Amino acid sequence: MAERSDFSFLDEAEATCRLAMDPAATGIDLCLILERDALLPAVESIDAAGFFIEDVAVLDVAEGYQARYHFRRFDTKGRIELRVTAPHDDPHIPSIANIFQGAEWHERESMDFYGVTFDGNPNPARLLLPEDATIKPLEKDEKSRKSYLDLMPEFTIVECAEGHPIEELAAKRQAEREEAERKAAEEAKKAEEEAKKAAEEEAAKQSEEAGEAG
CATH class of the missing domain: 1.20.5 (Single alpha-helices involved in coiled-coils or other helix-helix interfaces)
Incomplete structure (x- = not known):
C-alpha cells in the first residue's frame, strides 16, 4: 500500500492560510490559500517534489475568480489544493503552464468561460469559443455569487494570517x-x-x- 505524501516541503510557502482537510470526505489532504504573487513559488516547489497536476478549475465567487489547483504523486497517497483569487475588476492570475505544461489548456478553458487572463500562458488562444466571442458562459451575476467561505468543506486550521x-x-x-x-x-x-x-x-x-x- 502506498504511503501518504510528505507535504513538509511546503512549510515555507507564503500561504495566507494553511488548512488540513479530511481526504476521505474531500479527496484533499492539504489546502493552501495564496495571494497571486505566491502562486508560482509554491507551484515550483510542488513540481520539484515530484507531483503532477490534475486540474485547474475556476469558480466565480463573491470575492472574485477563485482558481483551484490540484496536485498529487503517482507513488504516494495525498492530494494538494492551492487556491488563488483574482478580484472581478482585475481578473489576472499568473500562468503555471511554463512549470506544468498540462495546465495550459485548463487555463485556456477558464479564459473562455470566465474571462480570466492567465498571464504568461504560452498559447492564450481560445480553446472552445470562437476568437471573436464576447460572452463569458460561466460568469455569474453579482446577486448569484456566493462567498467561497460558504462553499468550504470541513477543515482544520494549521496556520492562518x-x-x-x-x-x-x-x-x-x-x-x-x-x-x-x-x-x-x-x-x-x-x-x-x-x-x-x-x-x-x-x-x-x-x-x-x-x-x-x-
Whole structure:
C-alpha cells in the first residue's frame, strides 16, 4: 500500500492560510490559500517534489475568480489544493503552464468561460469559443455569487494570517457545533425525564389497579 505524501516541503510557502482537510470526505489532504504573487513559488516547489497536476478549475465567487489547483504523486497517497483569487475588476492570475505544461489548456478553458487572463500562458488562444466571442458562459451575476467561505468543506486550521476570514468561519462553525451539542443534550435530558415520568405514572396506575382488584 502506498504511503501518504510528505507535504513538509511546503512549510515555507507564503500561504495566507494553511488548512488540513479530511481526504476521505474531500479527496484533499492539504489546502493552501495564496495571494497571486505566491502562486508560482509554491507551484515550483510542488513540481520539484515530484507531483503532477490534475486540474485547474475556476469558480466565480463573491470575492472574485477563485482558481483551484490540484496536485498529487503517482507513488504516494495525498492530494494538494492551492487556491488563488483574482478580484472581478482585475481578473489576472499568473500562468503555471511554463512549470506544468498540462495546465495550459485548463487555463485556456477558464479564459473562455470566465474571462480570466492567465498571464504568461504560452498559447492564450481560445480553446472552445470562437476568437471573436464576447460572452463569458460561466460568469455569474453579482446577486448569484456566493462567498467561497460558504462553499468550504470541513477543515482544520494549521496556520492562518491574523484576521483571515477563514479564522472567523472556523470560530462560527465551532460555535454552531457547540450549540447543536447543547441542544442535543437538552433534548436527550428532556426525553429521559419524560420517559421516567411516564414510567412512574404507569407504575402508579398499575399499583392503583392492583389495589382495586384486591
